Amino acid sequence: MVAVAAGTLLSPLFISLPSYFTVIGSINTLLVFLVYLFIRSNRYPAYELAALFFIALISIIPLIAVSGGVNSQFAYLLPLYPIMATLFGSKTQSIIIGISLFIAIIACTAFGQFFTDITGEVYNHKKSVSRGFWLAITILVSMYFGLFFQNRYRELTEKLEQLALHDPLTELLNRRGFNLQLEANIAIAKRQQSIMTLLLIDIDYFKKVNDVSGHDIGDICLKHVARCLKQNIRQTDILARFGGEEFILLLPETTEVAALPLAEKLKQSISELVIPSLNSPLTVTIGMASTAIPHTHIDGIIKAADKALYRGKANGRNRVEITSAIPS
Ligand SMILES: Nc1nc2c(ncn2[C@@H]2O[C@H](COP(=O)(O)OP(=O)(O)OP(=O)(O)O)[C@@H](O)[C@H]2O)c(=O)[nH]1
Structure with a gap:
């Protein structure tokens, strides 16, 4: 029973993929990693937003495209990105990532019929549009939640700071x-x-x-x-x-x-x-x-x-x- 469950969960990871997908996927992963290192280095803050656009549009669109458009399993990971940007970056970064991914999904949905679906499924326009729509909505919702959590986090940090630096009785500084x-x-x-x-x-x-x-x-x-x-x-x-x-x-x-x-x-x-x-x-x-x-x-x-x-x-x-x- 456990083995069956594990097999069901893990089997998508072992689908044999055409080699071009592996190459493009590896290049994309490397680029995303380099952009991440670039942002973490804090050396060129003026170019950070451009780098995020790069991650979202230049690097992710081709990956979604070659892996079956919005029907790709990879595309379902995208709503995580704005949340991750919220946790590790700033409010602006999560907005940029969220909006860019939204555009990416719309683009992939609009031009879906031009992508080869590597899973071998026959392209179904209606299904693609419906998935693209819900994916786009999910990305906006995840961006909203990311920003909401960030606001709450800032409020709580300010409250803690206030408590640590003030006297509760007189409300003056301690x-x-x-x-x-x-x-x-x-x-x-x-x-x-x-x-x-x-x-x-x-x-x-x-x-x-x-x-x-x-x-x-x-x-x-x-x-x-x-x-x-x-x-x-x-x-x-x-x-x-x-x-x-x-x-x-x-x-x-x-x-x-x-x-x-x-x-x-x-x-x-x-x-x-x-x-x-x-x-x-x-x-x-x-x-x-x-x-x-x-x-x-x-x-x-x-x-x-x-x-x-x-x-x-x-x-x-x-x-x-x-x-x-x-x-x-
Ligand atoms: N109600 C109250 N009393 C406090 C608080 N903090 C300190 N005290 C009291 O302040 C008093 C200070 O007493 P002392 O240091 O002897 O000073 P004093 O009686 O004002 O005498 P002088 O300063 O020499 O004029 C003590 O009885 C403390 O218990 C507080 O937050 N609330």
């Missing part, structure tokens, strides 16, 4: 997300020789908030503070939750003198927050540091801002402290 943005900004600052200022913003006596009002209210406070900070900064500023009740804010192209009024405004706005179920106002201490010259190492700025923050806590909290110009 430390990892911040570090990535920081690297990009340092590169820009170095190129433009511009000064950046960094603020570390820490909620005062937050342990007491949790102990007195409960952890849930503590969480609500963190959300309010995050929203308040976000509302008061520019879109180009980078804000993140740096730790438990600590936030970090990078102000690109901003000197210490320009940043000071903003730091004071942030401190004031947070102290004016009205948070339900919280009896006493929240206050924050802000430690601030700027790059004296653009090549200052970022770890140095964070350490300097932390030092300023520590001083602010020691000096009574609810205040802004600055560590001035750090040498490189």
